[in-house]
Amino acid sequence: MRLFLDYCMWFFGGIIMFYMLFVIVSYCAMFVIAMLDLRKRYKLDPSEYDDAHIDAFYSKPVSLLVPAYNEEVGVVDTVYSLLNLRYPQTEIIIINDGSTDTTLQTVIEHFRMKPVDKIVHTNIPSKQVKQIYESEIYKNCILVDKENGGKADALNVGINVSQYPYFCSIDGDSILDEKSLLRVMKPIILSDGEVIAAGGNIRIANGAKMQLGSVTETHLPNNYLVIMQIIEYLRAFLMGRIALSKFNLVLIISGAFSVFSKKWAVEAGGYSTNIIGEDMELVVNIHRLIRKKKEKKRIEFVPDPVCWTEAPQTLGVLRNQRRRWHQGLFESLWKHKSMTFNPKYGLIGFISLPYFWLVECLGPIVELGGYIYIVVAFFLGKIYYEMAIVLLLLFVIYGVIFSIASILFEAWSLNTYPRKRELLRMIFLSFTEIFWYRPLTLLWRCEGLIRFVLRKSDWGNMKRVGIAEKEKSV
Amino acid sequence: MIELSISFLLTAIVVFLVILFLFAIYLLFQHQREIRFSNTRDTFLQNHSQHWYNYLMNDEIFSVVLVPRGRAQVAAIEKIFSSYLKNIMDEKVEHKIKEFSNLYLKKFYEKDLSSKRWSIRMNALYRIADFQIDELLDTCQQFEKDKISEGEYFQLLKIYSTFQPELFIEKIKESSVNYSESEYRRLFVLLEDDVFIRLFEEFDSWNKNIQLASIDTAAVKRNMQYIDKLKQLLTHEVSEIKIRALKGLYEIGVIDEIDPYVPFVKSDMWEVRLMVAKIFKHVPLNYTYAYLELLLEDENWWVRSQAAKTMAENREGIAKLQQFMESSNDQYAIEMAQETVVRRQGIK
Numbered sequence: 001m002r003l004f005l006d007y008c009m010w011f012f013g014g015i016i017m018f019y020m021l022f023v024i025v026s027y028c029a030m031f032v033i034a035m036l037d038l039r040k041r042y043k044l045d046p047s048e049y050d051d052a053h054i055d056a057f058y059s060k061p062v063s064l065l066v067p068a069y070n071e072e073v074g075v076v077d078t079v080y081s082l083l084n085l086r087y088p089q090t091e092i093i094i095i096n097d098g099s100t101d102t103t104l105q106t107v108i109e110h111f112r113m114k115p116v117d118k119i120v121h122t123n124i125p126s127k128q129v130k131q132i133y134e135s136e137i138y139k140n141c142i143l144v145d146k147e148n149g150g151k152a153d154a155l156n157v158g159i160n161v162s163q164y165p166y167f168c169s170i171d172g173d174s175i176l177d178e179k180s181l182l183r184v185m186k187p188i189i190l191s192d193g194e195v196i197a198a199g200g201n202i203r204i205a206n207g208a209k210m211q212l213g214s215v216t217e218t219h220l221p222n223n224y225l226v227i228m229q230i231i232e233y234l235r236a237f238l239m240g241r242i243a244l245s246k247f248n249l250v251l252i253i254s255g256a257f258s259v260f261s262k263k264w265a266v267e268a269g270g271y272s273t274n275i276i277g278e279d280m281e282l283v284v285n286i287h288r289l290i291r292k293k294k295e296k297k298r299i300e301f302v303p304d305p306v307c308w309t310e311a312p313q314t315l316g317v318l319r320n321q322r323r324r325w326h327q328g329l330f331e332s333l334w335k336h337k338s339m340t341f342n343p344k345y346g347l348i349g350f351i352s353l354p355y356f357w358l359v360e361c362l363g364p365i366v367e368l369g370g371y372i373y374i375v376v377a378f379f380l381g382k383i384y385y386e387m388a389i390v391l392l393l394l395f396v397i398y399g400v401i402f403s404i405a406s407i408l409f410e411a412w413s414l415n416t417y418p419r420k421r422e423l424l425r426m427i428f429l430s431f432t433e434i435f436w437y438r439p440l441t442l443l444w445r446c447e448g449l450i451r452f453v454l455r456k457s458d459w460g461n462m463k464r465v466g467i468a469e470k471e472k473s474v
Numbered sequence: 475m476i477e478l479s480i481s482f483l484l485t486a487i488v489v490f491l492v493i494l495f496l497f498a499i500y501l502l503f504q505h506q507r508e509i510r511f512s513n514t515r516d517t518f519l520q521n522h523s524q525h526w527y528n529y530l531m532n533d534e535i536f537s538v539v540l541v542p543r544g545r546a547q548v549a550a551i552e553k554i555f556s557s558y559l560k561n562i563m564d565e566k567v568e569h570k571i572k573e574f575s576n577l578y579l580k581k582f583y584e585k586d587l588s589s590k591r592w593s594i595r596m597n598a599l600y601r602i603a604d605f606q607i608d609e610l611l612d613t614c615q616q617f618e619k620d621k622i623s624e625g626e627y628f629q630l631l632k633i634y635s636t637f638q639p640e641l642f643i644e645k646i647k648e649s650s651v652n653y654s655e656s657e658y659r660r661l662f663v664l665l666e667d668d669v670f671i672r673l674f675e676e677f678d679s680w681n682k683n684i685q686l687a688s689i690d691t692a693a694v695k696r697n698m699q700y701i702d703k704l705k706q707l708l709t710h711e712v713s714e715i716k717i718r719a720l721k722g723l724y725e726i727g728v729i730d731e732i733d734p735y736v737p738f739v740k741s742d743m744w745e746v747r748l749m750v751a752k753i754f755k756h757v758p759l760n761y762t763y764a765y766l767e768l769l770l771e772d773e774n775w776w777v778r779s780q781a782a783k784t785m786a787e788n789r790e791g792i793a794k795l796q797q798f799m800e801s802s803n804d805q806y807a808i809e810m811a812q813e814t815v816v817r818r819q820g821i822k
Contacts, residue, residue, distance in 0.1 A: 042593055044596055044597065048600045057659065058659060117817070189654075190656060191654060192656065393480065393483040401491070401494070404494050408494060412497075
């Protein structure tokens with residue numbers, strides 16, 4: 001019995017250790033790539049590009065799609081932030097997805113929406129549109145009232161109603177920086193359409209001061225849970241997206257702020273309505289299409305355009321969000337499992353998908369296993385005790401060191417220089433990550449995996465307080 | 475082995491933490507420097523904005539207090555100049571900025587051009603073009619001989635296009651770099667008409683991106699002298715060029731005869747038919763009604779929609795659309811006409 005236990009402990013200990021080493025090496029590599037990329041642009045004056053492209057002659061028109069389901073608190077600010085965008089030609093399409101609150105009324109009253117007769121060109125099949133409205137104040141602002149069909153269906157309706165060659169999806173609770181659209185469109189415009197989709201950087205707005213749809217001042221919120229999420233976003237941004245984007249390996253661009261070529265999105269079948277991670281699904285479908293058509297096209301992540309979004313402030317809401325994200329990730333990966341290690345899909349099949357499987361999807365099981373291993377090993381005696389310490393130290397490198405490095409590097413490269421107190425608070429919290437935040441998120445993500453296996457999908461909605469109100473509520 | 479691993483990992487962690495600690499200290503120090511820099515810049519802006527206004531706008535005599543001392547003051551002047559150049563179109567102001575920059579900012583940018591950092595060199599190139607520092611042209615040509623990036627070369631082309639158009643055309647011809655259409659547009663739009671027309675005349679000798687960009691630039695310059703060349707391109711074998719030429723002619727908006735456009739009503743490509751439907755906006759309805767009727771019954775939604783819009787924008791358009799709704803058997807076309815009529819009446 002003891003021998004069997006010994007074998008088990010060595011076996012699992014070895015697997016977890018090698019996994020951790022593999023992840024640390026991959027993250028280091030991605031961190032270095034991101035660092036070199038961002039450092040090159042350090043202190044480059046971005047206004048030069050902005051000013052040159054503010055003219056419609058150089059840019060391409062974009063339809064901004066705002067799907068809204070029970071977003072009565074945030075939707076008005078979101079629309080204002082879109083009206084504030086510095087971009088020559090846009091139309092704003094708010095899609096009310098059968099909200100049960102006063103979203104529809106709020107938008108109608110606030111923007112003086114008037115019903116219009118408009119034939120909708122059905123590129124992608126979707127639920128019934130009840131009525132289309134046009135704003136009397138802002139001629140480029142349209143409201144579509146439709147039957148409830150989920151976010152993906154709402155976006156599909158938005159694509160059908162849109163008239164421009166590119167569309168940008170924005171969550172009903174997000175706020176865009178005024179130059180963000182201009183900058184996220186930069187690779188698309190400069191590449192003459194070789195880049196067919198681009199995603200922007202998402203930041204957490206809790207603690208920000210806002211005025212009519214613009215973030216005027218940012219402060220680190222007091223809620224530790226939110227600060228941990230801020231650190232987590234920074235890490236994901238530096239150790240993943242930038243490096244993957246450099247090699248056209250991006251599989252996820254956040255649905256909260258992404259631009260797609262309408263032609264390609266429609267051809268890829270639009271957003272899938274029967275899947276949780278509709279944003280990832282669309283990106284993977286477009287990658288498939290690119291390979292099928294053998295065209296030289298790219299999907300990029302753009303580091304500086306910023307979209308401010310609201311982060312969950314309570315454990316309950318965060319748990320819902322994380323297990324939902326993870327279930328969505330697993331669902332998409334499972335659906336496209338045939339692409340993994342399939343030579344037909346090149347580097348996507350050989351690097352991206354295995355990375356997402358191993359690090360993003362199955363990682364939580366191994367990591368949680370690591371935590372359990374550490375606890376068990378402490379009870380089992382001297383040899384395992386040492387093994388547990390090795391694992392713990394690897395967790396420290398993986399959790400603490402990478403987090404601190406991300407915080408500092410972000411401050412350095414993007415020239416944000418946070419206030420001394422805020423910087424120290426974030427660093428201090430990074431030291432605590434592996435003891436509470438990390439195990440909790442691992443648990444929730446594993447829960448997501450289990451729910452996928454059990455095919456459960458009854459998700460609660462995130463209760464929003466609205467970004468502008470957040471200061472009062474934190 | 476495990477003991478070794480523990481000590482190794484511990485050492486690694488300590489090393490990492492020490493590096494990060496030093497990095498954090500450096501950042502905080504940098505933060506202080508940044509604050510000092512912004513304070514000096516902002517003080518200069520506060521104290522001298524009025525002087526600058528008086529000098530640039532009110533023809534007041536140049537004062538020595540305007541001459542920058544140090545980088546922070548250069549940054550302040552860059553801000554002032556950029557905002558004047560962006561917001562005011564005045565040759566006199568542009569000339570004064572040029573004169574001042576050639577005298578007092580030149581040395582800063584000359585030094586920046588030899589910086590090891592790509593972003594600093596790029597910023598210097600931006601400023602040389604924006605503030606028209608033509609005295610640095612030789613330095614720029616010298617700089618071109620170094621190993622420079624595509625972005626830097628693009629900025630150099632921009633500088634040549636303003637300071638020495640001849641050299642610009644020469645460089646474009648010999649350049650091995652193929653920029654995107656939007657980048658070429660940024661270059662061509664700065665060219666004087668006489669230089670651009672020469673470039674446009676040599677249409678067939680350019681690569682595809684230059685060809686397409688020159689058509690778009692001709693359209694945006696809205697100059698009558700480009701119409702004939704654009705019309706010639708309507709018979710070009712490449713359909714993309716044909717469509718762009720149609721778009722260009724639509725944007726210039728002067729249609730003196732409809733015969734060259736009529737064959738396109740029955741083109742195989744819907745994009746071509748769409749552009750014709752747009753072009754007919756600039757022609758009285760009695761010349762185009764028969765063709766627009768055909769386009770209103772087109773198989774493509776966008777073409778139908780555009781044909782309806784074109785008709786509706788005409789004075790008798792609504793009446794003609796109503797007449798069409800009564801006589802046509804095409805349900806899709808009728809719906810489109812109906813929607814356009816309702817919308818148009820709603821606007822009125």
